[in-house]
Amino acid sequence: MRPTLDSSRSGGRPRDDSRDGAIRRATLQLLAEVGYDGVTMDRVATRAKAGKATIYRRWPSKVALVMDAITTITEQSVPIPDTGSFRMDMLAFISSFRDAIGDDRGRIIAELVSEMPRNSELREALRNGLLAQRKTASDVIVHRGIVRGEISAEVDHTVLMELGPALVLQRVLLSGEVVDAAFMERIVDDLIVPYAVHGLADQPTR
Template sequence: MSPADGARPSRGGRPRDPSRDGAIRQAILRVLAESGYAALTMDAVASAAGVGKATIYRRWRTKSELVADAVAELSEKSIEPPDTGSLEGDLRLLLHWLVDAVNGPLGAATLSLLSALPHEPELREAFHSGPMEVWSSTFRQVWERAEARGEVQPAALGTAVATTASSPILQRWLFGGEPVSTDFADEVLTDVVLPLVSARRAA
């Protein structure tokens, strides 16, 4: 395996100057979005970040480690669970955040990595323990608060009604080939989710 594939052994862990890490991680996502995972190399990341190749190799031994670290870092900047006092207000903020996420660096990186995830355990783990866990936890807290306020029936989180909040957005993003906007998220909330919540409560 060539150095471009990231097979070089570690040279002592993290660098002396951690201030470059943010720029490097942003460069990783840019290269992923522009070239895809298969074409991503350590050299390309170093060039995009404006650092020497040795700086990259001191931080990460393999390409999958490098990308997984960048994905995990994004999770730390995610939204706090909203608490507006109503399910409608909470879901609106949460769905707007999801729209921003799929249209931003994480969304572009995810699209480029989808074909690689089944074959890259480190990347899979980074997504499951990072962005996916953040989303699941935040989503769960919104529905649990709604249940505590009496807005939804107990155990609403595990129902098809709850999944209708994010599924149309993700479907359009992954398969629709159409822009995903906050207007579309508002439409999903107003015309689909809230009527289903009301119908389920009435039943």
């Protein structure tokens, strides 16, 4: 739930949703340019051409503002696919994830993740916001696959849904190697689907 001003409150100033968008955009721009530590309410207010009091009426802290801005772009960029096939849902899910972190958003997420060990408030907000949102989407995909009889009901949901994003993050944020359609198909066909069907214990050993 986003902490915003209740415009129905008696005596409150009517809420201007257009200002919310400008403030979120300014926050994201600053995250990409100067990192989490460089984002301040003063800088956001200046970039968004908004009063600092206006920002604090909607978001009580920098963490609340940053997480709201991040959640907004995630909601817009990573829909839950429903293709009728677990394999195709996973390809669509990983492709959307790749697209979501392939520009400034990737740098922003990397900055937030690097800040997590030093900032318990941000760490908790990320877990309850961005990561919880991704888990909700992944649980839907896995449940549909189980109902259709495509994958095992005993599969570890968390491991299953971490495989693809972890490998994509490795390439996008660290190694810089290409994350193309062929790579994502290999992730799904060689790792995710076999694990979803059989689990790690049944995989052949070398």
